[in-house]
Amino acid sequence: MIAVIYFFNVYAANWIPRIQNLLLALHLLCWVIIVVVLFAMAPHNPAKKVFTEFHNGGSWPSMGISLMIGQITAIYGSLSSDATAHMSEEVKDAGRYVPIAIAWGYIGNGILALIVIVGFLLALPSVPDALNDSTGFPFLYVFRQIFSTSGVNGLAAIILVPVIFSNILFNASTARQTYAFARDRGLPFANWISQVDTRRRIPVRAIALSCLISGLLSLINIGSQVAFNAIISLNVAALMYTYAVSISCVIYRKVTCPETLPPRRWSLGRFGLAINITGLLYVIFALFWSFWPPSPSPTARDFNWSVVIFVATFIISLLMYMFQGRRHYVGPVVTVQRVD
Incomplete structure (x- = not known):
């Protein structure tokens, strides 16, 4: 492949x-x-069973907790x-x-x-x-x-x-x-x-x-399937973190210095700031739940290793910035081709 x-x-x-x-x-x-x-x-099952019955497959004490952890699969x-x-x-x-x-x-x-x-x-x-x-x-x-x-x-x-x-x-x-x-x-x-x-x-x-x-x-x-699952489990947590950083920067600019934002060809209009704030709150919420295991007493195979991989990646990224990024990285290179 x-x-x-x-x-x-x-x-x-x-x-x-x-x-x-x-x-x-x-x-x-x-x-x-x-x-x-x-x-x-x-x-087919009866429609009532599909829309009104719930299954707590993680053995959590409440359906609410099970739902919060289960949403990570939908995000993935x-x-x-x-x-x-x-x-x-x-x-x-x-x-x-x-x-x-x-x-x-x-x-x-x-x-x-x-x-x-x-x-x-x-x-x-x-x-x-x-x-x-x-x-x-x-x-x-x-x-x-x-x-x-x-x-x-x-x-x-x-x-x-x-x-x-x-x-x-x-x-x-x-x-x-x-x-x-x-x-x-x-x-x-x-x-x-x-x-x-x-x-x-x-x-x-x-x-x-x-x-x-x-x-x-x-x-x-x-x-090792456990090691493989540990690495790919980073996806949701890492993306939620990067979304949180980027959306926070946009919100900060919109509130404190909107004139510094570049002109945009597509906009969320007057609801843009509210949507940004809602999105930021949700990605932080999802980031919190992305570190939870699928069940209260997980084995090594079932454990959610994303928190370990996330911290390790975060430390490596900080070291890369300290030894290389702060000397060489200056932000995204912008190349504009103007057509008259």
């Missing part, structure tokens, strides 16, 4: 826009197929909604169209996801049985209640194909972010990482580095 990702991002980079269009079509087509299966072909499923921003340097009129893509992408996919979740819960015979299924994937448990093995394989393929295409685009986004941070002198070996291939006009070395890191993480998973 990593080899395929590297090939497309380096040797077929001109196809990326076409792949994005194809992914959108596949995404909608696969969504329709899954929705038809869940709503039209699967045996929404983490890619801002990926468009990483590609903004390659988007025409990015100040207008990148925010539009983020907003409508999030809202549109949120509606589609809600419909799928309702269909999934209607077709779910037993929550404990689904969670304890031998495959480790509750959606396969639901598919098995409807189809034979060949049917389950077909539906699983329908889900995996868009995931494969998405991985290609995820790497494109990650590589551009890596390149931009190296170009701004925020990473070690910045000159090497930020070099752009003069013939292809893409950051080949940043693409290769992101693929290499993905491969190393995969090797960790082979050796």
Whole structure:
């Protein structure tokens, strides 16, 4: 998979826009197929059971605590909604169209996801049985209640194909972010990482580095699933922290010195500050819950190691800033091409 990702991002980079269009079509087509299966072909639970019964799978003393911890999974499923921003340097009129893509992408996919979740819960015979299924994937448990093995394989393929295409685009986004941070002198070996291939006009070395890191993480998973889960558990906490920092800076500028903010092509209007404050409060709230384990007495395998990885990453980042960043990093490099 990593080899395929590297090939497309380096040797077929001109196809990326076409792949994005194809992914959108596949995404909608696969969504329709899954929705038809869940709503039209699967045996259903009563609607009352779906919308009024709750299952505390973490053995917490109250449903409220279980809900607060469980929301982190939903947040994890929404983490890619801002990926468009990483590609903004390659988007025409990015100040207008990148925010539009983020907003409508999030809202549109949120509606589609809600419909799928309702269909999934209607077709779910037993929550404990689904969670304890031998495959480790509750959606396969639901598919098995409807189809034979060949049917389950077909539906699983329908889900995996868009995931494969998405991985290609995820790497494109990650590589551009890596390149931009190296170009701004925020990473070690910045000159090497930020070099752009003069013939292809893409950051080949940043693409290769992101693929290499993905491969190393995969090797960790082979050796220890606990260690792998500990590393990827950092995602939600790290992003909530970065959102908190960036939104706080925007709020501070809006309140104390709004004239220093650059002109914007897309705005939240008069509700912008209230939305920023609400967003900041929620990401801090989510950051707090992202460090909780899934159950009151977790084992080493089930423990939420994100707090350990978060602190370690934070310390490493501070050391990088002390020894390199404060001497070389001067903030994002702004390159503007004016067209008269």
